Amino acid sequence: xxxxxxxxxxxxxxxxxxxxxxxxxxxxxxxxxxxxxxxxxxxxxxxxxxxxxxxxxxxxxxxxxxxxxxxxxxxxxxxxxxxxxxxxxxxxxxxxxxxxxxxxxxxxxxxxxxxxxxxxxxxxxxxxxxxxxxxxxxxxxxxxxxxxxxxxxxxxxxxxxxxxxxxxxxxxxxxxxxxxxxxxxxxxxxxxxxxxxxxxxxxxxxxxxxxxxxxxxxxxxxxxxxxxxxxxxxxxxxxxxxxxxxxxxxxxxxxxxxxxxxxxxxxxxxxxxxxxxxxxxxxxxxxxxxxxxxxxxxxxxxxxxxxxxxxxxxxxxxxxxxxxxxxxxxxxxxxxxxxxxxxxxxxxxxxxxxxxxxxxxxxxxxxxxxxxxxxxxxxxxxxxxxxxxxxxxxxxxxxxxxxxxxxxxxxxxxxx
Amino acid sequence: xxxxxxxxxxxxxxxxxxxxxxxxxxxxxxxxxxxxxxxxxxxxxxxxxxxxxxxxxxxxxxxxxxxxxxxxxxxxxxxxxxxxxxxxxxxxxxxxxxxxxxxxxxxxxxxxxxxxxxxxxxxxxxxxxxxxxxxxxxxxxxxxxxxxxxxxxxxxxxxxxxxxxxxxxxxxxxxxxxxxxxxxxxxxxxxxxxxxxxxxxxxxxxxxxxxxxxxxxxxxxxxxxxxxxxxxxxxxxxxxxxxxxxxxxxxxxxxxxxxxxxxxxxxxxxxxxxxxxxxxxxxxxxxxxxxxxxxxxxxxxxxxxxxxxxxxxxxxxxxxxxxxxxxxxxxxxxxxxxxxxxxxxxxxxxxxxxxxxxxxxxxxxxxxxxxxxx
Numbered sequence: 001x002x003x004x005x006x007x008x009x010x011x012x013x014x015x016x017x018x019x020x021x022x023x024x025x026x027x028x029x030x031x032x033x034x035x036x037x038x039x040x041x042x043x044x045x046x047x048x049x050x051x052x053x054x055x056x057x058x059x060x061x062x063x064x065x066x067x068x069x070x071x072x073x074x075x076x077x078x079x080x081x082x083x084x085x086x087x088x089x090x091x092x093x094x095x096x097x098x099x100x101x102x103x104x105x106x107x108x109x110x111x112x113x114x115x116x117x118x119x120x121x122x123x124x125x126x127x128x129x130x131x132x133x134x135x136x137x138x139x140x141x142x143x144x145x146x147x148x149x150x151x152x153x154x155x156x157x158x159x160x161x162x163x164x165x166x167x168x169x170x171x172x173x174x175x176x177x178x179x180x181x182x183x184x185x186x187x188x189x190x191x192x193x194x195x196x197x198x199x200x201x202x203x204x205x206x207x208x209x210x211x212x213x214x215x216x217x218x219x220x221x222x223x224x225x226x227x228x229x230x231x232x233x234x235x236x237x238x239x240x241x242x243x244x245x246x247x248x249x250x251x252x253x254x255x256x257x258x259x260x261x262x263x264x265x266x267x268x269x270x271x272x273x274x275x276x277x278x279x280x281x282x283x284x285x286x287x288x289x290x291x292x293x294x295x296x297x298x299x300x301x302x303x304x305x306x307x308x309x310x311x312x313x314x315x316x317x318x319x320x321x322x323x324x325x326x327x328x329x330x331x332x333x334x335x336x337x338x339x340x341x342x343x344x345x346x347x348x349x350x351x352x353x354x355x356x357x358x359x360x361x362x363x364x365x366x367x368x369x370x371x372x373x374x375x376x377x378x379x380x381x382x383x384x385x386x387x388x389x390x391x392x393x394x395x396x397x398x399x400x401x402x403x404x405x406x407x408x409x410x411x412x413x414x415x416x
Numbered sequence: 417x418x419x420x421x422x423x424x425x426x427x428x429x430x431x432x433x434x435x436x437x438x439x440x441x442x443x444x445x446x447x448x449x450x451x452x453x454x455x456x457x458x459x460x461x462x463x464x465x466x467x468x469x470x471x472x473x474x475x476x477x478x479x480x481x482x483x484x485x486x487x488x489x490x491x492x493x494x495x496x497x498x499x500x501x502x503x504x505x506x507x508x509x510x511x512x513x514x515x516x517x518x519x520x521x522x523x524x525x526x527x528x529x530x531x532x533x534x535x536x537x538x539x540x541x542x543x544x545x546x547x548x549x550x551x552x553x554x555x556x557x558x559x560x561x562x563x564x565x566x567x568x569x570x571x572x573x574x575x576x577x578x579x580x581x582x583x584x585x586x587x588x589x590x591x592x593x594x595x596x597x598x599x600x601x602x603x604x605x606x607x608x609x610x611x612x613x614x615x616x617x618x619x620x621x622x623x624x625x626x627x628x629x630x631x632x633x634x635x636x637x638x639x640x641x642x643x644x645x646x647x648x649x650x651x652x653x654x655x656x657x658x659x660x661x662x663x664x665x666x667x668x669x670x671x672x673x674x675x676x677x678x679x680x681x682x683x684x685x686x687x688x689x690x691x692x693x694x695x696x697x698x699x700x701x702x703x704x705x706x707x708x709x710x711x712x713x714x715x716x717x718x719x720x721x722x723x724x725x726x727x728x729x730x731x732x733x734x735x736x737x738x739x740x741x742x743x744x745x746x747x748x749x750x751x752x753x754x755x756x757x758x759x760x761x762x763x764x765x766x767x768x769x770x771x772x773x774x775x776x777x778x779x780x781x782x783x784x785x786x787x788x789x790x
Binding site for chain 2: 100102103104106107110111114115116117118119188189190191194195198256257258281363364365367372375377378379380381382383
C-alpha cells in the first residue's frame with residue numbers, strides 16, 4: 001500500500017487483471033458466435049458481393065474481344081467504324097472461332113441487340129473466304145445485310161467495355177443512346193417501371209390490409225384469458241408453420257372461377273353461374289393470398305406490444321370521462337405505435353420481394369418485380385440484368401430500414 | 417473467391433463418390449405424359465438391357481439450371497430434353513457436347529447413315545433429334561357455350577363472338593405470335609419474313625382483340641399438363657397446347673377434348689448431352705439407344721409424337737396398331753401424328769433460329785403487353 005494502487009492476491013494490478021478477464025470473455029463470446037459469423041459471410045455477404053459485381057461486370061466479353069475493344073473506343077460512333085477497327089474485329093473473330101469461343105460472344109452480343117446470335121455464326125462460317133488484303137467492312141456487309149446496319153456496330157462498341165451500368169438503366173426502362181445521352185426505351189417495350197410501381201403499390205396495400213386485419217386479432221389475443229388466447233394464438237401460428245407453397249396452392253383451389261369460393265357464392269345465389277368472379281390470375285388474387293400469408297408477421301409484433309399495455313390505463317381514461325372511442329384514440333392507439341411500425345416494416349419488406357405467390361396466383365396482371373428478376377435468371381439467362389434489378393431491390397429495402405431506424409429505432413422491434 | 421469455389425467443389429468431390437453406387441444416368445425432361453412415354457418407350461428398356469439406372473427428372477424448359485450447375489461446378493444432369501433454340505444457346509455457351517453426328521449415332525437398320533435418317537438437319541452441333549410435336553389447340557366438346565358447329569380453323573380460336581369464352585395461351589411469345597398472324601390471314605410461308613416487319617405489333621393487336629373482348633379473355637399456361645386440365649375444369653373453353661398432352665387426356669383419361677389441326681405449329685424437340693455431366697460416358701451410350709430407330713419408335717407407343725427418324729416411322733407403320741394404353745386398347749397411331757397428311761393441310765414449321773436471335777427483345781415487348789392486357 002505504498003502508492004495507492006490496488007493489487008490482486010497474486011500481486012497484479014487490479015485494472016490490468018480486469019482487462020485481461022474482460023478480453024478473455026470477449027474472445028470466448030467471439031468463438032461462440034464464430035460459426036454463425038462464418039455462415040453469414042459464406043452464405044450471405046459473399047453472394048451479395050458477387051451479385052453486385054455481376055451487375056456491372058462485363059470483363060468476359062472484354063477479354064474475348066480485347067483487341068477490338070482497344071480500337072473501337074476511338075471510333076466516335078458516327079457512320080461506320082474505320083477499316084482498322086473492322087480488321088481487328090475480323091482477327092478477333094477468327095481467333096475465337098478457331099478456339100470455339102465465338103458462341104459465347106454470340107449469346108452476349110444478342111443481349112445487346114437481337115439478331116447477333118445468327119449473325120456471328122453466319123459470319124464465322126465465311127471467315128475463311130475473306131480477302132485479307134483489305135476492304136474488310138465491305139466484305140462484312142456482303143456476308144450479311146445486318147452488318148450494313150450501323151446499329152450492330154454500335155452494339156458491338158457498347159458490348160465490349162469491361163464495366164458498365166447499362167443494366168441499371170435498363171431496369172428503369174432507360175438506355176444509353178449512341179451519342180451517350182440517356183433516353184427512355186420505346187414505349188411498347190417499357191415494362192420495368194410499371195412493375196416497380198406495382199410492386200410498391202402491392203407491398204403498401206398488403207401492409208395496410210394486414211394492419212387492418214391484424215389489429216383486432218392482436219388486441220383480442222392480448223386481453224383474452226390465457227387458455228382462450230393460447231387457442232387463438234395457435235390459430236394464428238398454424239398457417240405460419242404451414243409450407244408457403246401449400247398455402248398458396250390452397251388459395252388456388254379456393255379462388256379459381258370453378259373453385260370453392262365461387263361455387264359457394266353461386267350456391268347462395270349472390271353471383272350468377274355465368275358471371276363467376278375473377279379472383280385469381282389478377283391483382284385480387286395476389287392481394288388476398290399475400291395478405292393471408294403475411295398476416296402473422298403483423299399479428300406477432302402488435303401482440304407483443306399490446307400485451308405490455310396495462311388495462312388500468314384505459315380504465316383510468318374512462319373514469320375521467322373519456323368515451324371508449326376517445327380513450328382508444330388518445331391512450332391505447334398511441335401506445336401501439338411501436339407494434340404497428342414494427343409489423344408494417346416486416347410485412348412491407350417481405351412483400352416487396354415476394355415471388356412464389358404472385359408467380360402462382362398473380363397471372364400477368366399480378367406479377368411483381370421479383371418475377372421479372374426470376375425471368376431474367378431463368379429464361380434469358382442475362383444474369384447481370386437480373387442482379388442489377390436485385391441490387392436495386394436490396395438498396396430499396398436498406399433505405400426503408402434506414403428510415404425506420406431513424407424514425408422509430410430498430411430496438412423497438414419485438415416479435416413476442 | 418476462386419479459392420473458395422475450389423474448396424466447395426473439392427468438398428463436393430469428396431462426397432460425390434460415396435453417393436454414386438451403380439452406374440446411372442440422369443435425364444431431364446418436361447414431365448407428365450411426355451416423360452412417361454420416354455420412360456416406357458426407351459428409358460425402361462434401356463435400363464433392363466444395360467443394367468444402367470435411368471433417372472427421370474422434370475423441368476419446365478430454360479437453361480437456367482444448367483447454367484447454375486456449370487457455374488457452381490457441380491453438374492448433376494446428363495441428358496436434357498430441350499427446345500431447338502436452347503440447343504443453339506446451350507451449344508454457344510459450351511454447356512452441351514458437340515456431336516460428330518454419323519459417328520456418334522447408329523445408322524438406320526437398312527444402313528442409311530444417321531444424318532440422312534433424321535427428318536431435318538439439326539439446328540446446332542449439340543442437338544440430336546427426338547420427336548416432332550405440334551402446338552395446336554383443343555376444346556371441350558361438352559361445352560355449353562358452343563353453337564351447333566364446332567371450331568375447325570385457327571380463326572375460330574380468335575373469334576369470341578362465334579365461340580364465347582376464355583382461352584388459354586402459352587405464357588411466352590413463342591407460338592402465340594405465329595398463330596395470331598396465321599389467324600389474321602398471313603399465309604404460313606410468310607409468317608417469319610413478316611414478323612420483324614411490323615408483324616409483332618400486328619400479332620399483338622390480334623391477341624389484344626381476343627383477350628380484351630368482353631366475350632373472350634385469356635389466361636396463360638406454362639406447364640404442358642395445364643391446358644387439358646384447364647379445359648376439363650371448365651376454366652377455359654379453348655386452349656393451345658402440345659398435341660401429345662391433349663391426346664393423352666383423350667385416350668387415357670377419357671376427356672371429351674378435340675384438337676383442331678388447322679394452323680398448327682410443327683416443332684422439333686431435341687436431346688442434348690450435358691458437357692461434364694456426372695456420367696457422361698454412360699449417358700452417351702444411353703442417348704445412342706434413345707435416339708435409335710427402335711428407341712424413338714418405342715416412345716410413339718405411348719404418345720402421339722412423331723419420331724424424328726424416318727426408319728422409326730417405317731417400323732410403326734409396319735406394326736400398326738402401334739399405340740396401346742389400358743384405357744383405349746390398341747390404336748392406330750399414325751393418323752394422330754402431327755405429321756399425318758390430314759393434319760398438315762395448313763401448318764407452319766417453327767423457326768428456332770428466329771427465336772434464338774430475337775427472343776429476348778420480343779419477350780420484352782411481350783411481357784409489357786401481357787402485364788398491360790391480361
